[in-house]
Amino acid sequence: MEMWILFGSFTLLLLIGTPVAYCLGAASLLTVLYMELPPVVVFQRMNSGVSVFSLMAIPLFIYAGDLMVRGGIATRIVAFAGSMIGHVRGGLGQVNIAASTLFGGISGSAVAEAAAVGGIMIPQMKARGYDADYAVNITAMASLIAILIPPSHNLIIYSISAGGSISIADLFTAGILPGFLLAGSLMVAAYFVARSRGYPTEAFPGWAMVAHLGAVAIPGILLIAIIFGGVRSGVFTATESSCVAVLYALVITYFVYRELSWKAFLAATAGAVRTTAMVLLIIGTASAFSWLMAFHQVPAALIDWMKAISDNPIIILLIINVILLLLGTFMDMGPTIIITTPIFLPIAEAYGIDPVQFGIIMILNCGIGLNTPPVGAVQFVACAVGKISVAESMKTIWPFYGAGFAVLMLVTYVPAVSLWLPSLFH
Numbered sequence: 001m002e003m004w005i006l007f008g009s010f011t012l013l014l015l016i017g018t019p020v021a022y023c024l025g026a027a028s029l030l031t032v033l034y035m036e037l038p039p040v041v042v043f044q045r046m047n048s049g050v051s052v053f054s055l056m057a058i059p060l061f062i063y064a065g066d067l068m069v070r071g072g073i074a075t076r077i078v079a080f081a082g083s084m085i086g087h088v089r090g091g092l093g094q095v096n097i098a099a100s101t102l103f104g105g106i107s108g109s110a111v112a113e114a115a116a117v118g119g120i121m122i123p124q125m126k127a128r129g130y131d132a133d134y135a136v137n138i139t140a141m142a143s144l145i146a147i148l149i150p151p152s153h154n155l156i157i158y159s160i161s162a163g164g165s166i167s168i169a170d171l172f173t174a175g176i177l178p179g180f181l182l183a184g185s186l187m188v189a190a191y192f193v194a195r196s197r198g199y200p201t202e203a204f205p206g207w208a209m210v211a212h213l214g215a216v217a218i219p220g221i222l223l224i225a226i227i228f229g230g231v232r233s234g235v236f237t238a239t240e241s242s243c244v245a246v247l248y249a250l251v252i253t254y255f256v257y258r259e260l261s262w263k264a265f266l267a268a269t270a271g272a273v274r275t276t277a278m279v280l281l282i283i284g285t286a287s288a289f290s291w292l293m294a295f296h297q298v299p300a301a302l303i304d305w306m307k308a309i310s311d312n313p314i315i316i317l318l319i320i321n322v323i324l325l326l327l328g329t330f331m332d333m334g335p336t337i338i339i340t341t342p343i344f345l346p347i348a349e350a351y352g353i354d355p356v357q358f359g360i361i362m363i364l365n366c367g368i369g370l371n372t373p374p375v376g377a378v379q380f381v382a383c384a385v386g387k388i389s390v391a392e393s394m395k396t397i398w399p400f401y402g403a404g405f406a407v408l409m410l411v412t413y414v415p416a417v418s419l420w421l422p423s424l425f426h
Helices: 002-015 020-034 040-050 053-070 073-085 091-107 110-127 132-147 153-161 168-174 176-197 207-233 238-256 262-295 298-309 313-328 333-350 355-369 377-386 390-394 398-413 416-423
Strands: none
Touching: 002 020, 002 262, 020 040, 020 262, 020 333, 040 262, 053 073, 053 110, 053 153, 053 207, 053 238, 053 262, 073 091, 073 110, 073 207, 073 238, 091 110, 091 132, 091 176, 091 207, 110 132, 110 377, 132 176, 132 355, 132 377, 132 390, 132 398, 153 168, 153 262, 153 333, 153 355, 168 176, 168 207, 168 238, 168 355, 168 416, 176 355, 176 398, 176 416, 207 238, 262 333, 298 313, 298 333, 313 333, 313 355, 313 398, 333 355, 355 398, 355 416, 377 390, 398 416
16 A cells, blocks of 8 residues: 555656655655654655765766856857868758767756757757757757766766666766767768758868867867766766866866856856755655665565566566656656666666666666656757747657667667776776
């Protein structure tokens, strides 16, 4: 009966439009009261969920990304990407994807990337004759690259949700190749859609201009190497790297580019505080929710149920993918990771799936969910920038969905896609 109360109240509150954090907290509290446990148990579990040192990296990476958006780094990265590949068919679409790849290695946030790169690229694409749905769909799907490549704060959440036993450095490394594969597959899809619609190419500015724009963008791009190289080499931890990222962002945007005004600094600080409060509330309430599931042995029951369906890891992974994709249509990424990791990770490990590989599978699934209504946060941001409805964009997003699903299948069924690069550092 306890599980009916837990999941039933959560679902009901979610359906009537209650924010996810409140759904998780209220469902946990109602279940604890039914179990005749003191309500303080919920708050104890919330406190233990957020009292994790590694979580400090999340607000700091968010802060660093916001500083870079407001300090001119995104603009320079877009200009550099445009000079390199703007001459390919559907040039600005290709530039959008390349810029998202470069900026994703700085921001670590799909929503921030959709807002930053989309805010620059979508108006330019529309002004040069590209349809709004094409510009929006490329922006929305390309922003998912940020959640795969370092410094993805969602990979940190996954590591913590798994009990903190999975190396964040390995997860950061594992996401790089899938991130580049996603970028490549989206470029192929963008090329064929652009060719079918007759979109123009951009003039190649010459290698001298490419070198100049690259030199201007280097201070911002160097942050990728600093974060990844520092964490991977052991010079500093993922948490320490987030502090380095903030200090570096302040130095580059204020002293080198000189575009970070006092007003922009205060706005970035306030934005980071708001986002952090939201993320930590979700993590805390989801921790209480997950504890109740573990207490009632939901993961063990689910393992037995799946084993009754099939002993084939291919089938089991397909079922998990479908469930995660469905959850992504109505749950945000953070809560989905925190709630489902304790459920699905033991199942994956029982079938011999490496937890690092499974982390990339889960992140990519949840990322596609960010582009799937009714709770597709990234899709909503991109549509708001492009000034079209979600319904309009969804009519033509399928080639880009196809590119995302192709990479998801590779990550799911070819372990080397995510595990080969980390193996080189062991």
